[in-house]
Amino acid sequence: MTDSPYVLEARGVTKIFGNHTALDAIDFGLRPGEVHALLGENGAGKSTLIKVLTGAYQPDVGGVFVDGAPVTLDNPLHAQTHGIGTVYQEVNLLPNRSVAENLYLGHQPTRFGLVDHKKMEAAAKTLLERYGLAIDPGSDLGSHSVAVQQIVAIARAVELSGKVLILDEPTASLDRNEVERLFEVIADLKQSGLAIIFITHFLDQVFAISDRVTVLRNGKLVDTRQLDSVSRTDVVRLMLGKDIAFSGATDLEPERPTTDVLLDFKSYGRKKSVHPFDLTIHKGEVIGVAGLLGSGRTEMARLMFGADPADQGTLTVAGKPTAIRNTTDAISRGFGFCPEDRKAEGIFGDLSVRENIIIALQGKLGWFRALNRDEQLEIAGKFGEAMDIRAASLDMPVKLLSGGNQQKVILSRWLATDPAFLILDEPTRGIDVGAHAEIVRTINRLRDDGMAMVVISSELDEVVAYSSRIVVMRDREMVAELRGKNINPGVIVQAIANSADEAQP
Amino acid sequence: QDSLNGLVVGFSQIGSESGWRAAETSVTKQQAEERGIDLKFADAQQKQENQIKAIRGFIAQGVDAILVAPVVATGWEDVLTEAKEAEIPVILLDRGVDAPEDLYLTSVASDQVKEGRVAGDWLVNAVGTEPCKVVELQGTVGSTPAINRKQGFEEAIKGHDNITIARSQTGDFTRAKGKEVMEGFIKAENGGADICAVYAHNDDMAVGAIQAIKDAGLKPGTDIKVVSIDGVPDIFSAMVAGEANATVELTPNMAGPAFDALAAYLKDGTEPAKFIITESKLYTPADNPQGEYDTRKGLGY
Amino acid sequence: MKRLHLERLANPQLLALAGVLLINWLLFPNFFRITWQDGRLFGSLIDVLNRGAPVAILAIGMTGVIATKGVDLSVGAIMAVCGAVAATMVVAGYPTPIAVIAALAVGIACGLWNGFLVAILDIQPIVATLVLMVAGRGIAQLITEGSIVTFNDPALIFIGTGSFLGFPMAAVIALVLLILVTVLVRKTAIGLFIQAIGVNRAAATLAGIRSRMLLVLVYALSGFCAAIAGIVVAADIRGADANNSGLWLELDAILAVVIGGTSLLGGRFSVPMAVVGAIIIQAMNTGILMSGFPPEFNLIVKAGMIILILLIQSPFAARLFTRQRLVPAKAGPK
């Protein structure tokens, strides 16, 4: 296998955006039957390389080769005809169309020139069953959770991939079971000789399924290695160019004294959304929220922030009864909220990094106390530096930043408002190991500075590392509160499972 | 007259694009009321298709007669045939149609070409043999009155080589565009010094042009003669002020003769004349403009 | 970043304006001649400013609306309504200031109605404003009963035809409005918030921007601008022509905003450039008027010019332009 010829290859590929070199003379080869992990920090150029390999972008210099022959891929459709199936980063499907159509768009089975919906939906049903999804293929894709959409995207790419399957961060919004199921499928495909490119920020997953790794840094190729010849630390060093220390915390943080109660939610809830819950949050305390996908964590966060106002229960902020009817109310009480869906609810794509950072602070200041450009630059610069945001300029549109850097921009936006209470919904999703560690450090630091936080995360190691208490959600209901010593990921998984069992009839 | 009492008559009007049109509508309503007619009014908003719909609607309702002011001459044969089959007499107002004459009872209209000719004849008389550069403010491009009034005017000045049309642009029948276009003409013709007269296809544009002439420091009616068509109140008040020289009246009372013809027809089957042409009377400051203004003021122009 | 270079080199709007003016000059050599007459400036260029003012005023309001990813089709009808209100009130004997204030208030009310439909009922802007576009002209005609309401009130007429320091009042009003609105959006956070709503309304709400209220206000401003334009146009012809005042001007206003470089997809906007866009359109119209072409060619010439201007501004042209710049950069050091 080691010396089998490349099915898909990039030779000397350079891609320049404006005056930023996203890819610099990259050589990359993919062999049949291998799982090739593509690693690198946020913004290293992984997604750009994928887009060049699949015809979404044209290289400025260099070329793409399929089975050793040079090809000019004009568009993704062209790549599909070469047997290259791709799941791009961020779910890039059509929420307005049915699941079946998303699976087969462009390849729908036809009869007498007309699309045969029955046949298509039947095929979709069998296809999805392979991934353990029993959903109605005729339903709109948008009515399903992000995780389901991700699986549909993967299934579509697999269907289209005769030779090559490319997965750009497919696991970012999947839970453990779904990841396992995906890996089984990948193993099958690999067995059948398919070549697979796999991008992720979870190193465990890299070591679980990959054969080789290629590491990019700042648009340059660092190295391509056989996986069995490298260790975790090696990989991290290749990616970052330095070592980092992993926080080895396995215990919850000590609980804070009850005198410093900041927030007190009493039977707080919203009809058809979140069951009433009680929660007391102290200054300098991080509440971790655990639960399966779709368990209502996001809805609870939105409820606390007033994005969906509560219609029952009471809230006391620093001892005073407070009504939060909308987000403006929440922000004026010192709340902040980093939403889960960065693209749809977080960033202002066409606005500059600077404007994205100051906008919540400006919202708090109101319409007439405008920050002038210098003040904006100062604030943005301060946070850009503190959070290590990699942007060519603070005036570039934020949409051109890599996902991880966008996340840091949103975090900076809220820190700029100097909040007393911050809600973070999946703050580390799609973030590289370096930045991940940094965000965890930031959370720890903010907690030590006395900020109260609610953090939703599917990564239980991480939740344990910074939380002082953990609440478990199930079916939009708070079903457990874990506190005290000896809480570790295993215990949380157990709690989630227990609550599920209890609920079974 | 009484023979029309209690009849239901449908009236498909073009729209309400100008003051003259509004006057025609209100005069028609007045005339119907005087005769005890139940007038069903339908505004077509400038669209022929809406007029056809309206006529079909009237037929479906089973009205006793239909008045229609056609927006354009062509395209009426089918729907008029339907009316004929339903034995509903149709009378055309203010312009004719390209359809067999047996499809309608009569057509009450002015002769638009003649209107242009009357205006042109007035100018020919007024300037005599002096050279005269005329600027023309056309109506909406493609509209029947614009085409006919242009044609009539050109016929009248033909053979009088001292009169030339120096510039011609559309002012869309509106005051604002008339003013804007006139401003441009004045700039283009040596600050207006070269212009001897302005011919406007309707009075509204003439009123706008008069303002433009005044703004340019010239005297309308003296430095630049103003001749136009319609006879709306505002042009008479301009005449009173000596700012307009001539207008050709287009009477808004088309319905009166139409109802008369209908009454005669219904009474004993008298076939009216196929074309009832209203008078295209020329008014100049010698014709008591103040009096004309006062009589017209209340007509809904 | 490359676009920025290009824009610094030559702003496409100003380039287009220069081009149109140049063509006018070629067609009509006296185009740039301005004389002093009766205490005011007099010349074709002044006409361009004067006649372009109503669309410029509309464009000022329209820019805000378009920046929020909306569009306001009703401005033409609002012009007619407000002109009618002002005219009938002065004819009925109300003092001029009262009539003007009432007309402005009606314009704002119309804008609030649009804002209510868009922001509170969440109706798509193009349909929401279509309602008033259709009904508004009817309301205007209801006020004037279909006729042109002619007035002789000198104060009101001055708004349309007077002059200030030799410049036509309409242009002066447009300029003052331009300065006020530009200061309002540049010196306060409102401009940033409008952009934020246009780019991502959900995120704007989560970032604590009162997007509903701001949207309503943006439409109200558009209604206010339309009211001013309506008064100016009525004052100019000394009469409220409910049938024709502002007819199809909404399209010119939208065109002006787009020529001014604001995307119909919302986000970045420039009020001054929208006004430049309005002047480009008017210069084009004036050029057509002066050219002496038969009027049936007006629309074709206009379409040709629009296509040309859009070509100059399109990202495609920018790319053509910058590709040449990129080559030496690549071959350069490194």
Place this chain on the structure above:
Amino acid sequence: MKRSLRPLAATAVIFIIAYAASVVQFPGLLSTRVLGNFLTDNAFLGIAAVGMTFVIISGGIDLSVGAVIGFTGVLVAVLISWLGIHPLLAFAIALGVAALFGAAMGLTIHYLQVPSFIVTLAGMFLARGGASVITQDSVPINHEFYSTLTGLIIRLPGGGRLSFIGLLMIAIFLIGALLAHRTRFGSYVYALGGNATSASLMGVPVARTTVQIYMLSSVLAALAGIVFSLYTSAGYPLAAVGVELDAISAVVIGGTLLTGGYGFVLGTFVGVMLLGLVQTYIIFDGTLSSWWTKIVIGVLLFLFIVLQRIIFAASAPGEKSPEKV
């Protein structure tokens, strides 16, 4: 019933209720004559609205349809009456010209990245201007082929008539529905309207589809122009001014979202019929002045939109309030 079909059903129900209410007031409305007129009188609008539906579903807008109708009428009339060309050949030429025109707009929209609103606005000026350059007058068409086509009428009991053009409109709606819901092209149109970037990454041929969409709209507008010329036996440069707004209203009332991605060709049919009902109602009433006519149309438009908004809120999947995403 499928969830996504609910807005369509809602619109149909609104139409039936509105029609029933009108009939209670004017029993004359319930006749085959009125129903036949609905089809005949709205045939050209309906055909143009089918094209507009595709454009709007794809997230664009086409302001040129009214002008293309006018232009086609003039072109066909001139070809037949002045040049003596057989109508069928004239139709083919007109449809071909329209296809090129639509393709040019599509190419501009895609490759120059100019918004469709502006491109089609320029297209509207061009087509309208082109028509008045050919002739300013209305040109009558007197050809026996025309008489044959207009004579193709199925008479219904009660004085109603099913005309050729009315049936043609129905056929176009059925073909349009098939094209939208049962072909790959149709799914590409929805894909573009849903999310153009995703569509392109999923392999939708964006350039080709965009060009095809505007070609389709222009060709259908030209067909509407031919129908209009059959309807009036003439070509007139000022015909069908503002029909684009009627078409957009019909499409929107029919449940298609202007933001793209959702819509129903058959909903547009109901939308066209609703607009026709409003007009017929006003004619039957016959007491409204010119201005009240406009106001009433505006108010009814508003009522339909709000009613739909209420029903959509409960059923449409995609159009969540941006405030509450």
